[in-house]
Amino acid sequence: MTEAKEAGCYWWAEAPPQTSEDGRWSSQADIAIIGCGFAGLSAAITLARAGRQVTIFEKEAIGFGASTRNGGITSGNIRYNRAQLAQRFGHAKADSFIDEAVAARATLYQFIKREKIACDFQLHGRLVGMSKPFEKAAIEAENIAFATRYNIAPRLIETEELQSYIGSSAYRAGLFRPDIGGIHPAKLLHEKRRLALAAGVTIHSHCAVKNITRKGAGFDIETSKGRIHAEHLISATNGYTDKAQPWLRKRLVPVISEIIVTEKLGSNFVKSLMPKRSMFGEDKEVGFYYRPTPDGQRILLGGRRMHKQDAVAQARLHQGLAGIFPELEGSKIEHYWAGNVVFPFDQMPKLAVHDGIIYPTGFCGSGTVWAHWLGRKAALMILANPEINNANEAADNPQAPASNFAEMPMRTLPFYSGKPWFMPLAMSYYRLRDRLAGGRY
């Protein structure tokens, strides 16, 4: 195996992080937003288009965070399937979570189309490769129920037909969802930035929020470039939340996810492995996600970080790729990078409100859809109810744009302050569960 000759994010080659050119500083804003990723930009676009004065503070360059480092798969997943959601929340609530996930993904697609966003969007479906034993009748019944409710038909793909979806014998079967696709995440981010600037949003890059104090109905915000007072505050820092926000940090578990991209393999070769040019996932606790690059020339594969040294981590991903496609054992890896995804303790996305600050957060590795949706919901919360004190209040307001994720508490653990010392243990536990469940590991 040959490991990355040039480390670095594949997406950044075409759409690198950028410094803001907007030097204007105002000590006053209607709404301040911390973090210039998908979530912060969605909130900003919605608010600015509604005539509000919006300022975004980004600690690093614009496009530094997870939004440009991800796999670009529009998964919009919830970590739990319908049966698990029903067990925890009841059947009606389980359906409403899934309704919202379907609506969130469709909204992203409408946004891309309506705004003519150039982000290499390709709706080729996603196949989840299944290694574990499964109950065919139960999956087919669930597929029928899903198709009836949403007019989207997932399919269980088995035996010979599987070869027309993936050139691999790694899986017993696959679950195909036609409504999931791929984007170029860094292009999407910079397109959203373009729309935000056009709507009048001020973006300060390399400007870290250092301290937040509640002042009257608003907030005094101390940044590395100066102070500002804002009537409303949205925090969209997610996996990059730092010590300036101790309440949020204590409620989120950041996890490193990392990605490799192969050398150019040629479109025919890639097509022989991925005949439908779809996205891929696995039915494991700590499985891989993978896809062709938008030009169809290379393969990208990502997974959770298991090793501290980059070289070992990269080699693990390459082994994973070769485990699925043995033909790629000797291929060169040209790009390798990592980024932070973030999980609340209950592993459900959140639109939390605490002490007046709105937090669209906790997307559990599926923020391409969720950050867009919940960032926008955060903005709608402000537009519908300027006196927001808690999420339930806004959700109860008939004018307020309710989200199922606005009603959920955000818990923490005693003595936890944001450093997930327990992650190696948790990863070992999840890997053990994968092994016990059977299949290829």
Ligand SMILES: Cc1cc2nc3c(=O)[nH]c(=O)nc-3n(C[C@H](O)[C@H](O)[C@H](O)COP(=O)(O)OP(=O)(O)OC[C@H]3O[C@@H](n4cnc5c(N)ncnc54)[C@H](O)[C@@H]3O)c2cc1C
């Ligand atoms: C390797 C990887 C692969 C992934 N793959 C997928 C995928 O295929 N599909 C999918 O749906 N999701 C995926 N995700 C998850 C997805 O990228 C994220 O959920 C989503 O981008 C989060 O967007 P965001 O706007 O909330 O946060 P981010 O884009 O991370 O933005 C947060 C920003 O806040 C800034 N910030 C932090 N603290 C401060 C401060 N004090 N002051 C000012 N600014 C601050 C940070 O610098 C950062 O730029 C992946 C993530 C990673 C890392």
